[in-house]
Amino acid sequence: MLPTSVSDTTNTLKASYMAATITDESLIQMALSGRQSAFSMLVKRYENYVFTLALRFVKNREDAHEVAQDSFLRAFRYLPDFRGEAKFSTWLYRIVFTTALNHLRKKNPDNRSLDDDSKPLQIPDQGTPDGALTLEQNDRNKSLHQAIAHLSADDAGIITLFYLYEQSLDEICDIMGLTMTNAKTKLCRARQRLKSVLDDKFAAEIKEWR
Amino acid sequence: MENNFLLNDELLWDYADGLLDPVQRQQVAAYLEQNKAWKVKLDAIVLEQQRFGNLPLEKPNAGFADRVMAAWTLEQRVQKAIPAAPDWILRLIPVVFAVLILMPLLGLLGGGVQQNIPLSNLPFELPAFSIDAFHNFGASPVLFYGVLFVLVFLTLRIFEQFLQLRLQHGKR
Structure with missing residues (x-):
């Protein structure tokens, strides 16, 4: 619902500020005490x-x-x-x-x-964009997203958790139920696969980025 | 620093990811100082990582949070609407089942004793229980319908508990 007055706008800003400053722990405590707004x-x-x-x-x-x-x-x-x-x-x-x-x-x-290597998930190949177009940030991001989408679910997950969400390997082990050695191996393999996808399918874009 | 240290792509990625132990880290750092080509490669990897790190998150469709909250509110309402079964009922169910299962067993064993089947190896004394009581089970309507009633009641009670659990976990 759109704010209808200055007071409403102030309240909305206050609420946004509050939401941004409250820690997860506080929100969890509030949720456990039954406050729906915390959820x-x-x-x-x-x-x-x-x-x-x-x-x-x-x-x-x-x-x-x-x-x-x-x-x-x-x-x-x-x-x-x-x-x-x-x-x-x-x-x-x-x-x-x-x-x-x-x-x-x-x-x-x-x-x-x-991590189903025998039956990799098929993602429709959307092709490489026209090389003549200038690749802006959005195009670059789009290509990276597409490259990640070509990876197996496991590889895409570990890459996202490590690089995008900045989860440590310990945390990734906890999330995906892996041993440290296994997590390192998977991360290394995922990187190699991503690199090969980028080289194979998005070489033109990469060349332009560099 | 070892002279025979050789750097490869994998080690360089691990270095960039901060996954090396301090000794390896030092070795790689020293190697990079002396080999500018590898330093350039490292810079490219770091740039790549920054690009991954700066990828914008995908956004769910508009109103996603509202739909989640609506589902959560509904689930909580359903939970509140179902009265929790008293503890004593839940405790009673396994006890009654244990008795119902043990009774015929004890009866059979008791019958065996009465028919002089040697059970001398048993370390305890079995209660005397005539197997005839079970032969006449069908003949006594009170006993027959009584047991039937208890079984039907317990079956329905367990079924109700099962349905409640399913509702609580949203697996409708």
């Missing part, structure tokens, strides 16, 4: 992160919406069990990972892991 703030704070991660895993927007919504509902349901041993974001991403994995298993019961 709402948590959703608004993390919706883009949760949705992006879900999209990396399930590869299409419709399923990503479903996974993201289920993840939030599961997180709220089990919020009393959150003991604060890990960051809230790490705990939430772990839920997203599990929900995405369950979603993919439901769609394909043979799928035991997100």
Whole structure:
């Protein structure tokens, strides 16, 4: 709803400021004491992160919406069990990972892991944009997004968590249930695959960036 | 610093990602000082990482947060509408089942004793229980319908608990 007066605008700004300054821990405490606005703030704070991660895993927007919504509902349901041993974001991403994995298993019961090398997820090749066009930031981002979309769910997930969400390897181990060695190997492999996708499919753009 | 240290792409990425231990880190740093070509490669990797780090997040469709909150509010309403079963009922169910399962077993064992089947190896004394009581089970309508009633009641109660759990977990 649009603010109708100066007072409304001030209140909206105040609310935005409050939402931005309240820590996750405080919001969780407020949510546990039954304040619906705290749940709402948590959703608004993390919706883009949760949705992006879900999209990396399930590869299409419709399923990503479903996974993201289920993840939030599961997180709220089990919020009393959150003991604060890990960051809230790490705990939430772990839920997203599990929900995405369950979603993919439901769609394909043979799928035991997100890292399905034998049947890589097929993403329609949208082709390389016209090389004559100047690649602005948006184009560059679009190409990177497309390159990530060509990766397997596991590779795309680990790349997103490490580089975009700046999760440490320890946290990634926690989220994806991996050992440290396994996580390092997966990250290294994901990097190599991303590099090869970029070299194969987006070489023209990369050349222009450099 | 070892003279035979050789840098490769993987090690350089690990260096850029901060995944090396302090000794390896020092080795790579020293190597980079002496090999400018590798330094250029490192700069390219760092630039690439910055691009990944600066990628904008995907945004869900408008109204996503509202839909999540609506689903959450509905779930909470459903939870509140379902009265929680008293603890004593939940505790009673396994006890009754245990008794119902154990009774015929004890009866059979007791019957076995009465029919002089050697059970001398048992370390405890079995209660005397005639197997005839079970033969006449169908003949006693009070006993028959009583047990039937209890079984039906317990089945319905368990089914209700199952439905409640499903509702609470949103698996409708």
